[in-house]
Amino acid sequence: MTRRALPLIRSIASIGARQLRSPLLGSRAPRPLVVGSISHKGDLGISGHLLPLRQQPVLSMLIRGYATGNHNEDKLNKSSSGRESSDEDNKAEKRPSSDKKSEEPTDDEYVAQVREKLAKAMEKAKRDRDRDEKDKGKKGEEDGPSFGTSSNKKSQNQDSIEFNIPPMQGNHIIIALLATYLLYLFIFDRPAGRELTWQEFRVSLLDKGFVERLTVINRKLVRVTLKSNADSLATSSTWYFTIGSVDSFERNLEEAQKELRIPSSEKIPVAYIDEGGAWNTILALLPTVVVVGALFWLNRRATGSSAPGGGLFGVGKSRARLFNQETDIKIKFKDVAGMDEAKEEIMEFVKFLKEPAKYERLGAKIPRGAILSGPPGTGKTLLAKATAGEAGVPFLSVSGSEFVEMFVGIGASRVRDLFKTARKMSPCIIFVDEIDAIGKARGRTSSMGANDEREATLNQLLVEMDGFQTSDHVVVLAGTNRPDVLDSALMRPGRFDRHINIDLPDVEGRKAIFLVHLAKIKTFLDLDNLSGKLSALTAGFSGADIANCCNEAALIAARKQANSVEMTHFEAAIERVIAGIEKKSRVLTKEDQRTVAYHEAGHAVCGWFLEWADPLLKVSIIPRSIGALGYAQYAPADNMLMSEKQLMDRMTMTLGGRVSEEMHFPTITSGAVDDLKKVTRMATMMVTQWGMSQKVGLVNFDQSEQSFNKPFSEETATIIDEEVRRIAKEAHTRCIELLQSKRNEIQLIAEELLSKEVINREDLERLLGQRPFPDRNAAFEKYVAGKKETSPDTPPEPPAGAPGPEPAPTT
Numbered sequence: 001m002t003r004r005a006l007p008l009i010r011s012i013a014s015i016g017a018r019q020l021r022s023p024l025l026g027s028r029a030p031r032p033l034v035v036g037s038i039s040h041k042g043d044l045g046i047s048g049h050l051l052p053l054r055q056q057p058v059l060s061m062l063i064r065g066y067a068t069g070n071h072n073e074d075k076l077n078k079s080s081s082g083r084e085s086s087d088e089d090n091k092a093e094k095r096p097s098s099d100k101k102s103e104e105p106t107d108d109e110y111v112a113q114v115r116e117k118l119a120k121a122m123e124k125a126k127r128d129r130d131r132d133e134k135d136k137g138k139k140g141e142e143d144g145p146s147f148g149t150s151s152n153k154k155s156q157n158q159d160s161i162e163f164n165i166p167p168m169q170g171n172h173i174i175i176a177l178l179a180t181y182l183l184y185l186f187i188f189d190r191p192a193g194r195e196l197t198w199q200e201f202r203v204s205l206l207d208k209g210f211v212e213r214l215t216v217i218n219r220k221l222v223r224v225t226l227k228s229n230a231d232s233l234a235t236s237s238t239w240y241f242t243i244g245s246v247d248s249f250e251r252n253l254e255e256a257q258k259e260l261r262i263p264s265s266e267k268i269p270v271a272y273i274d275e276g277g278a279w280n281t282i283l284a285l286l287p288t289v290v291v292v293g294a295l296f297w298l299n300r301r302a303t304g305s306s307a308p309g310g311g312l313f314g315v316g317k318s319r320a321r322l323f324n325q326e327t328d329i330k331i332k333f334k335d336v337a338g339m340d341e342a343k344e345e346i347m348e349f350v351k352f353l354k355e356p357a358k359y360e361r362l363g364a365k366i367p368r369g370a371i372l373s374g375p376p377g378t379g380k381t382l383l384a385k386a387t388a389g390e391a392g393v394p395f396l397s398v399s400g401s402e403f404v405e406m407f408v409g410i411g412a413s414r415v416r417d418l419f420k421t422a423r424k425m426s427p428c429i430i431f432v433d434e435i436d437a438i439g440k441a442r443g444r445t446s447s448m449g450a451n452d453e454r455e456a457t458l459n460q461l462l463v464e465m466d467g468f469q470t471s472d473h474v475v476v477l478a479g480t481n482r483p484d485v486l487d488s489a490l491m492r493p494g495r496f497d498r499h500i501n502i503d504l505p506d507v508e509g510r511k512a513i514f515l516v517h518l519a520k521i522k523t524f525l526d527l528d529n530l531s532g533k534l535s536a537l538t539a540g541f542s543g544a545d546i547a548n549c550c551n552e553a554a555l556i557a558a559r560k561q562a563n564s565v566e567m568t569h570f571e572a573a574i575e576r577v578i579a580g581i582e583k584k585s586r587v588l589t590k591e592d593q594r595t596v597a598y599h600e601a602g603h604a605v606c607g608w609f610l611e612w613a614d615p616l617l618k619v620s621i622i623p624r625s626i627g628a629l630g631y632a633q634y635a636p637a638d639n640m641l642m643s644e645k646q647l648m649d650r651m652t653m654t655l656g657g658r659v660s661e662e663m664h665f666p667t668i669t670s671g672a673v674d675d676l677k678k679v680t681r682m683a684t685m686m687v688t689q690w691g692m693s694q695k696v697g698l699v700n701f702d703q704s705e706q707s708f709n710k711p712f713s714e715e716t717a718t719i720i721d722e723e724v725r726r727i728a729k730e731a732h733t734r735c736i737e738l739l740q741s742k743r744n745e746i747q748l749i750a751e752e753l754l755s756k757e758v759i760n761r762e763d764l765e766r767l768l769g770q771r772p773f774p775d776r777n778a779a780f781e782k783y784v785a786g787k788k789e790t791s792p793d794t795p796p797e798p799p800a801g802a803p804g805p806e807p808a809p810t811t
């Protein structure tokens, strides 16, 4: 080895050592000299030195990550010559260069020193291993293969080190990739050579005029090329320094050159280059690739790859659920009870989808679609499904709200996608539930840009429906609870040609629906009689309520461990659907209980002795989960019309509770709040809608709840207020007159309620005698009053367009 080569070796060793002591790698950072194999003979031509500096730490670290018995390796490292030589170098660096030169050993001395140190280190390492082996031997333990301990043979002959590398797993790969990336950032990014500060560069090189050229690498580092006449020590290494920014570097250099009075013709040339090429580009892109990959993976996990239109990248795809005619749609018209007219109208679509040629032959244009409107739970979705089931075609179901998104254009894109899919599947049925979410009349609500998305979606829907060819064989059905708010463009012929209204079922409809749902329930009762009775007791129930009621009855029966569902279970289920469950935890004081009992007795007596009141079914003072402390139930008939007399009797009956409180207690309570609300509503309807006030006259003021503007003048408003008050007062006076004459009856009922908590129609007959007027509810007469087998319950039923009768919870 030549004398000239020695400083180079030491310089490299010094840089390597400094790099490895960097805080980023920690104190246990691997030493560059131990790279898997080391010559036992201590030859300085050890592979560690001969590897390019850039590769040493990585390779070393990767191997260490999977190696066992690292402690021995560390011990060896600590005493290795590499460490000491680097320390020496550090010290040497601090000395002035002239000293350094004078103290420099000769080649032979240096090699001898290193040999000696290395031999000492190896000897110490051997001693450590021998001691370890002895310890293990004592314990009688046999360890797995590891550095220096796997076998005697191996420990004696240290030519090779055996590593126990477990198979790579997914997370290992990720960790290794990350580690590589970090290493690149903190280590690879450094060029080979010695690092300087700006000041060192200035004092040692620039001021002395050694610098020939500067190269700015990747806008981060500056490599210094020295003149050939420079100090031999300086030229022995490649020098570089880091810069914060190119601008500041240029500024500093400019200033320095000015200070040194270097003429502009001799200024140091500066070159700018990018190093690293493809490897740099890959690493620069890696974080982006990882983030995008993670997002993609999360997205697939969150939505499931099979979800229609799901996912970040499927944002504009339709979210319609497809029901296949062969497997999913088992519903036929027979499963949809009642609504015969609606079925008849929709049958036309079925016939068309089954035999389109029959219609097309005669030049008939096929209806594009139908809007099914009606209160919630009346079976609109069910009817649409049954249409698909009967026609035997695919059924694409989607909710209007699924089109509405934050970003304008997504809804429209989903509409487009939905129709595209439908055309591919033709013949098929599209069902858009809650179409009012997108189909509201345009320009009705104050816009400010918030409705742009909705309007864009609606426009797209209009366009798509217009764009149908007669050969498309796609029918669009839509369900809504609010047909009144829909845009008229939707309803015109050529789009939703048909408008099918599905109302709450009447008594016969309810009976039919009960028969459908009772078929799935285990009961030994006669189904015809049972369904008739239940339909009489459930005025105002929708199909969904009926389905729920049958299910509740079965649940109650199961809870009580009955063998079949009995009438009492159905009664309890109806009560639960109307008033919620009994709230046993709410304990009333004696006084409150008395107030509630007299309040309810007031309602009951009014209901019994008013000719137009609805048949009374049950009075209870058990608190219920919907917040009522007590309630009276009636069985209203399915009236299409309400007479003024009926309305007055209902209002009088509704005020019965408050009047009874006034009569029996020194002070009234807040318990009549719901009653007062109902009375006000009925009186207002009489005055503003039904022309039942002579003062206001034969006018109808249609005032929507959301509208701020009153459709009448201030003067009329005053008259309306007066008339509403007058009607309520009249009902109040009638009620006082009636109840004053029935004081005893009220007391009888109230005391019975206090002792029994619940009284039914039989109890009322026993206490008050036969009702002096016939019940006007035929179904009730036929199934309930005529056959006094059970104590029925019933909810209120609002007649068409009228506020509901007032049987519901009161106090």
Ligand SMILES: Nc1ncnc2c1ncn2[C@@H]1O[C@H](COP(=O)(O)OP(=O)(O)OP(=O)(O)O)[C@@H](O)[C@H]1O
Residues within 6 Å of the ligand: 335, 336, 337, 338, 339, 374, 375, 376, 377, 378, 379, 380, 381, 382, 383, 433, 479, 480, 481, 513, 516, 542, 543, 544, 545, 547
């Ligand atoms: N005519 C009916 N015959 C049998 N079951 C019915 C009938 N009407 C409603 N149901 C029952 O009520 C459930 C709910 O009905 P559906 O979802 O069709 O109501 P909807 O009118 O679409 O309600 P919404 O307006 O809230 O969407 C049905 O699954 C069915 O069990």
